[in-house]
Amino acid sequence: MSNDFNTNKWLLPVSWLYGFGVGVRNLLFDRGLLRSRSFDIPVISVGNISVGGTGKTPHVEYLIRLLRPDFKVAVLSRGYKRATKGFVLADNNSTSRDIGDEPKQIKSKFGDVVVAVDEDRCDGIEQLLAIPSTSGLDVVLLDDAYQHRYVKPGLSILLVDSNRLITDDALLPAGRLREPASGKQRADIIVVTKCRADMSASDIQRVTRALAPAAHQEIFFSCMEYQRLQPLFCGEDRPLSQLDENVLLVSGIANPSPLLSELRRHTSHIRHLSYPDHHHFTASDIAAIQEAYETLPPPRCIITTEKDAARLGNAKRLSDEARRNIYQLPIRVRILENKQDLFDIKIKNYVSDHSRDRILD
Numbered sequence: 001m002s003n004d005f006n007t008n009k010w011l012l013p014v015s016w017l018y019g020f021g022v023g024v025r026n027l028l029f030d031r032g033l034l035r036s037r038s039f040d041i042p043v044i045s046v047g048n049i050s051v052g053g054t055g056k057t058p059h060v061e062y063l064i065r066l067l068r069p070d071f072k073v074a075v076l077s078r079g080y081k082r083a084t085k086g087f088v089l090a091d092n093n094s095t096s097r098d099i100g101d102e103p104k105q106i107k108s109k110f111g112d113v114v115v116a117v118d119e120d121r122c123d124g125i126e127q128l129l130a131i132p133s134t135s136g137l138d139v140v141l142l143d144d145a146y147q148h149r150y151v152k153p154g155l156s157i158l159l160v161d162s163n164r165l166i167t168d169d170a171l172l173p174a175g176r177l178r179e180p181a182s183g184k185q186r187a188d189i190i191v192v193t194k195c196r197a198d199m200s201a202s203d204i205q206r207v208t209r210a211l212a213p214a215a216h217q218e219i220f221f222s223c224m225e226y227q228r229l230q231p232l233f234c235g236e237d238r239p240l241s242q243l244d245e246n247v248l249l250v251s252g253i254a255n256p257s258p259l260l261s262e263l264r265r266h267t268s269h270i271r272h273l274s275y276p277d278h279h280h281f282t283a284s285d286i287a288a289i290q291e292a293y294e295t296l297p298p299p300r301c302i303i304t305t306e307k308d309a310a311r312l313g314n315a316k317r318l319s320d321e322a323r324r325n326i327y328q329l330p331i332r333v334r335i336l337e338n339k340q341d342l343f344d345i346k347i348k349n350y351v352s353d354h355s356r357d358r359i360l361d
Helices: 009-030 056-067 101-109 121-130 181-186 201-211 257-264 283-295 313-317 320-324 340-353 356-360
Strands: 043-047 073-077 114-117 139-143 155-161 189-193 218-226 246-251 270-274 300-305 326-329 331-335
Touching (some): 056 073, 056 101, 056 139, 056 155, 056 340, 073 101, 073 121, 121 139, 155 181, 201 218, 218 340, 246 283, 270 283, 283 300, 283 320, 331 340
Parallel strands (some): 043 139, 073 114, 073 139, 246 300, 300 326
Antiparallel strands (some): 218 331
16 A cells, blocks of 8 residues: 655646635534525435546445345436436436436446436435425435535545545646545544455554544545456356456546456456546547447457446447457445444434434424
């Protein structure tokens, strides 16, 4: 684990201006001049105060798996880079253009979970509570809503990338912080993400000291675990340990380095086509993927992420051979230090204690 990264020091004056604006906005919320609204349903916010991937979607999926057996769960996102506006309730026919790639990924994996998008999170929650098809909700998970202060969540989970601690970073545009690191005080739970599975006790203590959680905050550490390769179109799941082909990796995510590192544990024959985060794949992109695939000597396959798979609708234009050999690689979150039970209990207790049935009682 390393926190060695560069900031654009010549942009620091602009960051100070940006920070002044963010500080004024937060002060207006803190003083009540801008109103944060609470709802009579448990609302859990999952987000960060930095740009780039901290693992929000895998952590939201963790909460879904945890809560779905006992509660009716809804996920509300803004639907980043979607082509639609306003409130959209996802169904099985929704595309990434309709609702965004991450909500599409969640709806594809959890068909019985209510998934909706709305730039206005207050309006989104109101809609979810009003329409008949989503009646009986027990909890709303807000995806990437830490800065959306017009909603006051009952439980706020802040994700911090272990490889780029917010306490070492700078505000945009010199660094990657959306607001000063002091904004972490609004969180009820801090999860340090993307840790090594064998993270040492001394590293855990060092990060804990750096983040200095307040008395009301619990801090947890999580790692990402790669699952079995899943075919996009046909075939069967297979473990990464059986990977012996030449691999074309196709990714459009913020930081593909951990994925590359994982694949290199299983094969050294990798060609990487990297696209910007949330990239919408065009017909010309698919043609480039097909051409790159054909340059690989057999045996060969294509591997992509779940988020990218949600945007690869044009993958049907790939050759039959390529379609037979294209896989997505899912990831799951694991809580470290044998604290998974503690984390789970805190989440479940919050939802149980603040359910609508309890309030009505």
